Amino acid sequence: MTIDSNTLFQNYFTNHKNYDEVLKSNMKINPEWDDLLSNLITAGPDELISRQKEIDWLMDENGVTYNVYNDPKGLHRAWDLSIVPFLIHDKEWLTIEKGLKQRAELLNLILKDVYGKRELIKNGIVPHEVLFAHRGFLRQCDQIKYNTSKDLLIHAADLARGPDGRMWVVNDRTQAPSGLGYALENRFAMNKAASNLFNGINVKQPSDFFQDYNQMLIDAAPKDIDNPNIVILTSGPHNETYFEHAYMSSFLGYPLVKGNDLVVRNGRVWMKSLKELKQVHVILRRVDDVYMDPLELREDSYLGIAGILDVIRQKNVSIVNPIGSGVLENSGLIPFMNAICKYFFNEELLLPQIASWWCGQEKERNHVLKNIKKYVVKRIDRSNRESIYFCEFLNEAKLNKLKEEILANPYRFVAQAKIQFSTAPEFIEGKLEPRKIMCRTFAIAKKDGYSIMPGGLVRVAAERENLIVSNQRGGISKDFWIVSDTQQNYFHNYAWDNTFRNPVSDINDLPSHTAENLFWSGRYLGRALVTSRLLRMCLNSMQSSQYKNGEVPPENLKIIFEAITGITHTLPGFVGKGKEDVLKNPLKELNALVLDSYKVGSLAQTLGSFNNSYYTLRNLWSKDMWRVFDGIKKLWNKHDKDKEYSVAALIKLLDSTITRLIAFMGLIEESILVDQGLLLYFIGLQTEQASLTIAKCRSLIVASYDEDLEYEMLEALLSSHESLNIYRYSYRSYLSVENVVKLVILNDKYSRSLTYQLSRILKDIGKLPLPTGITGNSKCYDLIHEANQIILKSNIDTLLELDETEAVRENLEDMLSELSELLHQTSLSISDTYFNHSYQQNQLVNQNFPLQ
Template identity: 50%
Template sequence: MASTTEQEADPAATPFLNAFLADYPQGLAGYDEMWDAEKKQVDPHWQHLMQGIGALGDKELERRRTDARRLLRENGVTYHIYSDPVGQKRTWQLDPVPLVMSGDDWTAISNGLRQRARLLDLILRDIYGPRRLIREGLIPPEILYSQRQFLRPCDGILHKDMPQLMLYAADLARGPDGRMWVLGDRTQAPSGSGYALESRMVMTRLMAEEFRQSQVHRLSIFFRRVRSMLAQLMVDRKDDPRVVILTPGPHNETYFEHAYLASYLGYSLVQGDDLTVRGGKVFMKALDGLKQVDIIVRRVDDTYCDPLELREDSHLGVPGLLQAARLGNVVIANPLGSSILESPALLPFLPNIARQWLGEEILLPSAATWWCGQKKERDYVLANLNKLVIKPIDRSSPSIFGSSLTTQQLEALKDRIKARPFDFVGQQILTCSTAPSLRAGKIVPRRVLLRSFLTAHEGDYDVMPGGLTRVAQDEDSLFVSNQAGGLSKDTWII
């Protein structure tokens, strides 16, 4: 929750802010990031920003929004929306009003994120190792063996003396009580950190004075630690290992980010055809011959990475890549097979695993989730379909909001669940918190979802101070997604 430890409220600012925010509702049913706990005045850590925005006036705010679009367009910042005929040329959409969080609030969230990353790293080691989870009864065997994300060819491929989960992202939402919840984990090829960095670059130009006065934590140190982590993965081989970023290509939704991060971090951007495996080692094709590759930061999904052992119709991967990893000649971040951790079927079992393996209660709970492979849970989901969001356990199909279905569609969904109960979970629909957003020259509340990023660092995990905040397009939107046309925000931790 909000704290006043860093910035105390300014009583003189209250009348001005109240006038500026006269049209911003105070009696919202859910949690709003800007209002204090009593919902009567602006929280202290928001005051500097909102005073600055209020002093700009409507015309200046719109000018800055236009400047943001121009800067993003000139920098070539794009995001491909697959359902949009011109989606590949769509400029990244940025809301010029950032999401602001207090340092105390962020410290608590960061502790929970680090704990969750440590737990998922242990689980990933176990799934492709001894599988104690099943032997100790911590998860049903069907959760593992019925999933396409469990890649049997990856069994036993474990990195020694290094984390398995090197890069991690979590989607967070704040519930009506102000508590932060995890909606999902991103573990195979977490995206969004590059967009967060580019959004910050733009915001420091648009809101330079407000940024300085708010004393915002900077993002650059996080990317330095990513570089440091990758450089230390193969220190036994050479002082300067060759790192590449493997992209599916320019048609991918986040291709801009792949190219941007490659340039920012100083790595080569490659596609599958740019790499070849010779003698169990991976090489990059260059004008002056083949160059051995030591580390691959992949943005290609698990099953597409190696057509020899995984998905044979893939044109995106590198034949023989899995064998090179098996021999220890290349390190892949994150390891092939790590998409299993993204399965929502694991969520109901994480609290007990944390108690058994870490000796701790989980600090950031997941949204309440019921796996339909268990009778009691399945009966609950079937009886409450219209109140839940239904998700396939392998994320191969979109989530289904039961409240949006007709009676006939609900019956059809029930039949699908009964036919293959192991393939589905039901999840509580969390009402995300709202935050100020600029729309048509007015500051209005819109639902927000925060994606936070972590990198393994010095035996633990380091959390980016902020992240990528996504904003719902409409007032009544329950689903917050860039693919659904949502906007993004910079995230200021003060």
Template identity: 55%
Template structure:
């Protein structure tokens, strides 16, 4: 259905001063005509449908942006608006040259500041602008690097100024984000809007990402063949963690955190399961002061102690080098024209916002006299909350701000308040104007710089909002360069001359990734076993809702106590010397399911599983994300619901769906990675947890001797929660009895769910760990599992079911065996962790340094 113009742009021009798509007379600009006509031809319903399809793709692919202290959760879905921002190639060529000039210039500035400092000696930059900036790191002074460019990756925030040209708003160099989001935006938009992108002749970005791959590989010291390149991330709670994992997965580089790396003998090493592996190139997404707790911020857990020393020895290349944060300095802006003239003998191609540095008397007086018309910033890169829009301050607040500036004027700049251009956003089937900022990306190549065709556009959350921020709910757009002469087709991703194809293995697996794989296996195993057991108990409770006291029903007493023993949520239904067993059975049972703060509860287990999953999401397939997301769609409403409104039947339905998706997730894991790439760790964690929990279950339900009819019901419930009831009936075709149950689920060597089978599988998998292959005696982690398997193989059903005359209510030998197995299994767990997952100890500096 087509839509008339008035409907599409109704109320669009209210309060708009300069718009990217429309002229002052409301006519459409030439560059945008093709896109605008295409949007009109699609019609309102189709536009809304396409936007929903984009939103669905973002959610299905698990594209997130972490928002700190968000009441809706840490991982907010990424937002992409259907209408792209477009620029013609003719205009973009000028912007591209300006970006290349600016990157070249800032590269020279960084080299000079940490080198000869001619800019300071000649008075081109005041000393206070450099030494008063928190980004200047004295520890980096005089450091030589391996790459021919100091600034290898540079991003600039651009917006169109009142003169119609693109202006530089911010410089980003420490760990500029957005490349991965830009790539994913283009992928999804191109998939949902293929005809639109073909009609408007959008330039591709593939060559840029090929060049970035080459940049990282070729940065290795001494042009090393097959260098080890890693992506250093602060971790899953960082706002752009999705992008870190996405780029690591896209290029096939290990995603590491500081605890995965260690310095030895003046070199940087990655800790893997097999051995230390030397790291040659680090693409860092950690800010400068956090990368080395030995020389910089000692309270940082994000970096590697001694990393700066390795850089000084030129044994590793870090992109971008530590210390480049000095150019994220608004105090440099007033002096950039003079810097360009000094270094290049040129004028700046890209204009900047008019900026006054308050460290000079004339400029300070101007700022103080006209402060109500300006925007005040610190020269440091700081949170957006510290940017002061003075038009919103009252007289008292203005005076307080003046005093603050006068006390330390060299730390502040004032900038002209400019109303930048707006760009159309599709909102409920209509176009609305939004303030925008474009982020363009530049990387070093050969002797110059290459610029991504397009980039990432962010727009404000509402028409009235002048601030553009993802943390404040802004949305993104694809940034497209239009070129009618562009060649169609994708540029294939290519390798590099100094790399050869080498299959990754355990030696390429960072130790923290290995640990998260191991614990992902344990948590998903725990979630599945716990869910099945709780579902069985809930079904029993539905049939016995009149029971309000454990003493009234022996069977329920055993089953509910088994819940506490399985989940370790003591005192629970068991009680102890200090606190008796709970009296409100329903409240306790539901809390064991949905209370995230109760350690051992199902909700807590799923939360821990989510943490492990996010930490290694670069390893998982898109299908796994979809299943993982469906788990949360089922589970999140339940844990946020009033506990008084939850019934047994409702929880049973939720557990049914949860169990199905957990099983689906487990099945997909084997399709994502190879055994030697980490799947082995997942299997060990999964089976170890299943064995530990099964031992706990068997001990709480099979060792107690009761009346025959109660024992029958307990055994039936046990087989049901163990998913073995049908197998039992098919195999034995007899009345359920303790002998046959023990034979099947404890001692059967061919039944995949039996304890003996799982322990043997565990023993076999553990034998494939790197240290297990050393000839000679068994490793410490192999001995207890070997002993556990031996005890099971030597056990006999007759002995285990025997009841002594002294204690007719306990199967003593069965209880003794299960207790011994429990000890051996925990010994195995501890030994594996001690051998493979002990990370670096805390570091402390001999002399304290203060970093804001």
């Protein structure tokens, strides 16, 4: 194949230093890449740029993110997928696959031995410091026996091409390996956006592997459990791979829970649902070992379940992977892996490893100290990246400091030869250039061995000569193809028949935290919409009156300004100390009310709260919902809270926000069934809207004004309530307090009226399951029933009566005040009844589990 003259490969072969996947050692093209390279050349730079943009758009639209702490780009960084895949031929992959199966079996036996007979230590195969000095070794897990055929159920290995042209093992990941969800989404995106690159290429699909994955979880359940309750345990939306937690929950169909959703009772683990505790049989954890049990491990952890280790000892729950498996993520084991393989299997390792020297042995330590400039030095623990030392780049002072640390605690350090990762083509600014890559592969335990995913996740260095391949350092990912000479079935069957094991879930299966976030999503969404419309009404009033900063505001605007402060609870605002200065420049305060996320009660702050609850629930939402939600984020990211925008600019922002919020609300009912939790969202939404309806009425129509000013207040209320048109259509008359009260407060047929909202809350709360032990009605039902009775028994003439000064409609104020308090008490009662996460256990003796 001739590609030298093609513009795609301009400068690809210059400064060639590393083993390249495309080039053989004789600088000829690897024939296994011929078809892909032909497809790339046929597409051409312009087409590839277009397809790359489509992939970027697709990842963005689907909300594929990778959280990077303290990232200037923000917490939820978009996932980068390259248009150019990485490939390995099936002939080579078969050898790699055998090596991966051998390694998974070997690590499984090491895990059994470490917490069992410890023959490796007794027989001098592995020094005891390598295991006992590793922070992943947890003595609390000693002698625990498991229900499963294997202890190690999931294994991920990071591979890189070594100097001999073979794939070498760089790292093992055994606690809670990440990457499967990203790898699957990469394949979906490539199939959709770059299907032309598959032309003439037989790529193996991972369907069977994910069938095995799901079956592994089912088989992990304690014996004699035909219908296991399986959950995925996450540390929450701020975890770097939270997208994957939610993605796998949605993909597999198992609930995503946090530690506070689970509780230990009577030697078993239970999930808190709305009605009762439901026993959990299998936990797929995405939480690190030491955080799993605050009763026996890190007592300051809020991520795990107090007492779960005792349940594991009793074999009443299975954890995937077992707690304590982090000891296998141990670079100190690498120098001894061949000896371990000979001990257990009487054979050599099939996959080579990085040459490594453990500094706990005198001969090896002296060799390392003498030749330290040649090596990469790291702690045997999986420590932070700043503790990996590329010694060739260290000055004398830093080298001497490192040597002192090694001499002080030699058993904590290992030195490794610097491996020159191979390079593969990456599409950069219209051309291909070589970038270093690392592949993550995945193994899943089966009853008779391990199943290996055909492919996996490929990560690419962010820059051409970058030594580090890492998503945290801005790396890119690639789809990982295993290509075959035989025709492949491109039908993706990711459905599995678990109906006999897992009947259709309902609201009783809803984890308590999920239920709580659904309730608060409704409240935040309702608050955001009402606040947006209220602020827009105020700005429209300013615009129509041609009000300018520095002028004394007309009376109607003063009242509206004060109402906004009261309704949003953003004191001091327009009513507190210094209000005169605020009224001289109301636009400044309104800008803050819209855009300042640090101002409690502002629209930006409310949207931020909704953002948090949305991310927590993202496994429930559809892709269309994500697109609308992402549109809101992008819209707001264009605006600077420190900049003062004009009235027209703020109105434009609010118009767009309101449209998107309404679209989002319309899509919610398409994502989740009422009986699967949507009911909680409706209750939260109606509770917030009813509370704010009350607040607007108290601020704008309880007081009595002269005829013209009263008309302005009635119009302001109806406009902010999006009810002006329906009022005109219904009454065809001049605005009157009586008709406005009838429409906004008392009309039981109008979905925006207070009466309708309260009746809807009553109806929905009545559908909630009664927690075990409660007979009759729940307290929250009784409270909202009382509110309904008050408004149903109210009389319009009585409500409109003025007090002795004829300044206030006192009866209306009293009723609204009482209803507001009952709604508040109802909300508190819902939280106390259904969302109580206060259960906490403490250790009798403090334990220290250092992170470094």
